[in-house]
Amino acid sequence: LHEDAMMQAADRLDRLTKPQGSLGRLEQLAVQLAGIRGEPLPRFPRKAAVVMAGDHGVCEEGVSAYPAEVTPQMVLNMLSGGAAINVLARQAGADVFCVDVGISGDVRHPDLIERKVRRGTANMCAGPAMTREEALRSLAVGMEVAGLLAGRGVTLVAAGEMGIGNTTPSAAIAAVLAGVPVETVVGRGTGLDDEGLAVKREAVRRAIAVNRPDSDDPVDVLAKVGGLEIAALAGLMLGAATRRIPVVIDGFISSAAALAAVRLCPAVLSYLIASHLSEERGHAVVLDALGLAPPIRLDMRLGEGSGAVLGLHLVEAASRLIGEMATFDSAGVSRRRED
């Protein structure tokens, strides 16, 4: 990060008409944003919500409450503007970009970014979800999308996904990379009952036992027990960081991708901003492993980037506060007694 810009930002924050530090984490966020953008008063006129989409062979095991056909249906819904992410992105002034990294079926829409690496992953309970090369290609899709966004002037990204069944590979990634027991990261996803939860837990255990992913090799983990859209999200974060674009992460899946990205390149962490704590069981575990504290708690469990887009308002707030507030001197306000 750009240390000069961060020092200038911190200095300005202390001259604004408010008790020092009273904007709490918005002040830390303003300093982080200054460091990322390399300017003391960063602004974010162009924002994007990215939805990486892919399908999951592990759905065969019955790990999701929804049928896999919902992935393309929901992507079309997003392309038509009817999904939650569209509504929330409109409110936040962000454009939605949908990327087909690995939907099983065919989705055709002029606005869809078609980068299908393969038609869904293989069932990771029976073998690797994808080859190492496919994982690398998915990562590359994410990096390419970061470049595409940068080319369009986007300076702030919310990282979301769509893929029926994708809390299952996310749980496997989290368990392996955070080194925690499977049961601490397997949750109900879109709404599994107790029986479904047990099936899912067993599927994650089996996937790890069958594939033995190497926890020191994030690409191996993404390939063997990951997902195409999850690897693409990790690539998006890597690519955004190289272009000084802060990325607001979403819920469990987005955070699992962030963990993989940070393990690939620890410097990426400084470019990530936590948004909400979702209701999905493993989310807190993954955020802990990242050392990030989410400011929003709404018990959401939707994905798509919905929580990340809510977080955009807080990023915008931090940016506006440091850019627009009056200083003690300019407003003629007295400082504290001790000063």
Add this chain to the structure above:
Amino acid sequence: LHEDAMMQAADRLDRLTKPQGSLGRLEQLAVQLAGIRGEPLPRFPRKAAVVMAGDHGVCEEGVSAYPAEVTPQMVLNMLSGGAAINVLARQAGADVFCVDVGISGDVRHPDLIERKVRRGTANMCAGPAMTREEALRSLAVGMEVAGLLAGRGVTLVAAGEMGIGNTTPSAAIAAVLAGVPVETVVGRGTGLDDEGLAVKREAVRRAIAVNRPDSDDPVDVLAKVGGLEIAALAGLMLGAATRRIPVVIDGFISSAAALAAVRLCPAVLSYLIASHLSEERGHAVVLDALGLAPPIRLDMRLGEGSGAVLGLHLVEAASRLIGEMATFDSAGVSRRRED
């Protein structure tokens, strides 16, 4: 609340293209908003941030890190658009209304709503902060402002305040009305050191001992150990509720006012929406007493309504989601397997 509208809202939420309940507390909020407004798809085109301002005689005891002259200076700053609340309100599309309920000095500005009940409270450590009549007049100011806002078409209010020293009476109100020990609700305010904190704690204890406010009589509590702007905030909440206007509460002071309002009229609670959990010590205690859970955690401790205005984005999100999302039928998306 309007039960028909709430049922229609809940029914619509279940038909939107998302797993049932996956928007978490935004769904509960959407139902609450429907009930308050009496329409299943409530919209909030006109929003307001209200800043009730007043001074505090108890500042003589050395309970604040800032001199009392900062109250009028900051109110002028707000009227000029340079304070944090202005920046955040612009972002949220809310108009800021500043009300002089009891500033000690004179503030002149065409946009200031002048309703001075008296020039600051008396020092509550030596006797009542104000008379019962003055407390009632302050409550009436708040109710009048609610009417004024309603007349201008405002349908959503963020409730903030400005008043050097006002975490001290808020702590006294909280201790008495929530029935908790003084030390659990006295915090550092705008930035007291340990010594200042001890002085403040002692001041609150003395104020309660000297005045013996009746915990069953919220007006008595507001008069003896309260503040003019705090009573006005309570009145604002009462007045807003009668006009079916939801009120987003802010930090410790705004929440102490909410507790007084709810004790005066328990039905008001359904019209209140929590925003953030501030860093000020007693805030969590007061929100607990109200049974409200704040969705935002940014360790802010500024007041002004700054956290409440951040909360407006979540209210807007809930309103837009229920109003704009596609349904399963309209979007051709499959429901879950069990359905």
